[in-house]
Amino acid sequence: MASNGIIDSEARNRLHKLDPNFTQNVISATGLRASPRMRKVMASLIQHLHDFARENEITVDEWMAGVELINEAGRMSTDRRNEGQLVCDVLGLESLVDEITYKLASDAKDAPTATAILGPFWREDAPARKMGETIVFGIENGDRTYMHGQVLDYRTRKPIEGAELDVWHTAPNGLYEQQDPDQPDMNLRGRFTTGKDGKYNFYCLRPTSYPIPYDGPAGKLLQLLDRHPMRPGHIHFIVTAPGYKPIVTQIFDRSDKHITDDAVFAVKDSLVVDFLPYKGDPNADFELPYDFRLASYDDASKEFSSWDG
Ligand SMILES: [Fe+2]
Numbered sequence: 001m002a003s004n005g006i007i008d009s010e011a012r013n014r015l016h017k018l019d020p021n022f023t024q025n026v027i028s029a030t031g032l033r034a035s036p037r038m039r040k041v042m043a044s045l046i047q048h049l050h051d052f053a054r055e056n057e058i059t060v061d062e063w064m065a066g067v068e069l070i071n072e073a074g075r076m077s078t079d080r081r082n083e084g085q086l087v088c089d090v091l092g093l094e095s096l097v098d099e100i101t102y103k104l105a106s107d108a109k110d111a112p113t114a115t116a117i118l119g120p121f122w123r124e125d126a127p128a129r130k131m132g133e134t135i136v137f138g139i140e141n142g143d144r145t146y147m148h149g150q151v152l153d154y155r156t157r158k159p160i161e162g163a164e165l166d167v168w169h170t171a172p173n174g175l176y177e178q179q180d181p182d183q184p185d186m187n188l189r190g191r192f193t194t195g196k197d198g199k200y201n202f203y204c205l206r207p208t209s210y211p212i213p214y215d216g217p218a219g220k221l222l223q224l225l226d227r228h229p230m231r232p233g234h235i236h237f238i239v240t241a242p243g244y245k246p247i248v249t250q251i252f253d254r255s256d257k258h259i260t261d262d263a264v265f266a267v268k269d270s271l272v273v274d275f276l277p278y279k280g281d282p283n284a285d286f287e288l289p290y291d292f293r294l295a296s297y298d299d300a301s302k303e304f305s306s307w308d309g
Pocket of ligand 1: 119121234236
């Protein structure tokens with residue numbers, strides 16, 4: 001095999017000995033009751049998988065190593081850890097799929113807030129908190145931050161009432177609460193609902209860069225690829241509102257040293273923010289003003305045809 005990925009003549013000779021109809025036979029085994037989407041996607045997946053195996057002359061041992069990686073990811077996954085998703089993340093797949101799903105929205109000027117990957121650490125049923133409350137409990141260090149802004153209709157710029165922000169981020173030790181027995185349950189998480197003015201505000205911490213968990217298959221892959229596991233400091237959000245297309249996103253600290261080499265490739269320019277020094281509030285040293293812009297389902301279906309709302 002030539003090092004640039006083009007199959008050399010020796011390899012081509014070996015591959016010619018393979019059954020030329022094999023892949024088509026596998027694809028043709030799909031039954032009549034398979035849905036059109038399943039038929040299309042799986043035919044493509046089988047084709048690419050087989051081409052990948054042929055082009056790289058994958059051996060049984062190498063294939064088994066891949067199978068074991070998938071099995072190990074499954075064994076490690078619990079309701080507190082999603083290793084399969086993490087493997088996808090270090091391969092850039094979740095970020096790519098996110099970009100494909102929201103491709104028109106993410107780069108258009110004055111578009112709705114861009115999306116970013118959910119990641120494996122979101123938890124259902126984060127506690128509902130009152131506006132102005134903190135999500136920080138039992139942590140003394142870290143840069144206290146007052147985050148505030150509005151949830152707006154991206155087109156009319158009108159405030160959205162009843163929008164819910166579900167927020168979560170890591171502690172200064174780089175761990176989400178479900179990874180860290182020393183943190184209270186649901187620490188650094190909360191759900192806030194806007195009133196008529198669409199405004200929100202709460203206290204959090206300036207997020208810390210952290211390594212994704214690298215004691216499992218995702219970490220093994222990073223090691224084999226000579227890559228680091230670090231993510232730039234970020235805060236996760238899911239923003240929902242009645243009648244509006246929900247967004248899953250993250251905002252990133254511009255000053256973080258990993259802002260240009262996120263281990264899971266999730267940073268987008270429009271999601272990079274500045275934490276500003278904040279005076280006169282004993283509860284915060286930094287301020288983070290940020291507005292979220294949502295598209296109504298009507299606008300989403302009209303202007304962002306890739307959205308399936
Ligand atoms: Fe995260």
